Amino acid sequence: MKTKVKARAVYKVFGEAPQDALKRLERGETKEKILEETGQVLGVQDANFDVEEGHIFVVMGLSGSGKSTLVRMLNGLIKPTSGQILIDEDDVASCSPERLRKIRRDKIAMVFQHFALFPHRTIAENAAYGLKIKGMGAAERRKKALAALDQVGLAAWADSYPSELSGGMQQRVGLARGLATDPQILLMDEPFSALDPLIRREMQDELIKLQKTLKKTIVFITHDLNEALTLGDRIAIMKDGRFVQVGTAQEIVANPADEYVSAFVADIDRGRVFTAGHAATEPAAVQLSATAEEALRVMEELNRNALYVLDGEKIAGVVTYQDLSASARGDRDETGVASVLTTEYPRAAEETPLHELYGLASSGLPVAVVNGEGRLKGVVEPESLFAQLSTDEHSTDNAHNTSAKAAS
Ligand SMILES: Nc1ncnc2c1ncn2[C@@H]1O[C@H](COP(=O)(O)OP(=O)(O)OP(=O)(O)O)[C@@H](O)[C@H]1O
């Protein structure tokens, strides 16, 4: 995979004597001490990261931790005091102003928390703003703006004015404006932070959906760890200008680097971080040809109330302990699992977030976790689903350790 954005030893000092501040930092002085004694502000200290093409890299941290400074350095709005920032092969920290303008125009779009829509221009004109700057003709501008509005679900509002749209819809226009120029890289600085929680969730889901087809390289800034964990392929947690941890959502939740990160992790919504794949135990199943007695024995061994039934490699359905034991007591000819098979069963993809399984699990049957070909990869027992959502940090590891055998 190709690295699209790369930062190496990036520092930003705000003030008159940045080199002095860096020397003090080298000597081990803290951000506070340097500020107190010299008035220099350490915006970003020693940032190092790679963003792979098509990935979402989230930078999360409290107010003042240096997130905006970092993202502004990525598109050259702020020059680093030292270090390298590569966009493909170009170092935006040191390339010529013309080269920087070209990179910005051709490759990068930025979406902000509070970006201004022009009140007297239509939604389509607002969405086309970046294209106008590029010098594109009116007809083509409109075409591209409409396509971008369509991507964010606002095609019908193209000829309305900003005042007719809700805050959430206006924020979508901001996203459409970013998408209209078809940038390779999207920089998003707290784009959803001003939205109501429900709308915010919707926008997050929509970004994930869009990203499945667009596959942009995105650097997304947030001060919300839930948002970071939901969106990020990788996440950097910033404190006082430094990265305290960089990793996947699961890595960060399972192994917070320090107390600062742990404190954030304590509040997260596990149902959105972990997926059906994480919660699934190994696929315990019997073949369709199995007898009721065989299936019952497997269930007793594994302590399960229900068991999936395979026809070769395909899922045929599920059988419950209750139905099987009733059948095993009955007529001899009807004691195969096939006779009590339930062919309607709850199923989810490996990447489905756990919170989407609540409804499925309410049937009481284990949820079948299937891969792209529809093969059974594991099951999520309703009880284990609720254990996953508890704040016990080790519950997800335990699920993997529950091994199960498949009988035929
Ligand atoms: N132009 C500037 N001049 C001096 N100091 C600055 C400037 N811009 C930012 N800073 C300082 O740099 C540090 C990082 O600020 P930055 O805006 O990057 O934080 P942030 O993480 O984006 O915060 P927020 O969540 O509030 O947006 C802060 O201490 C801030 O006061």
Ligand SMILES: [Mg+2]
């Ligand atoms: Mg900021």
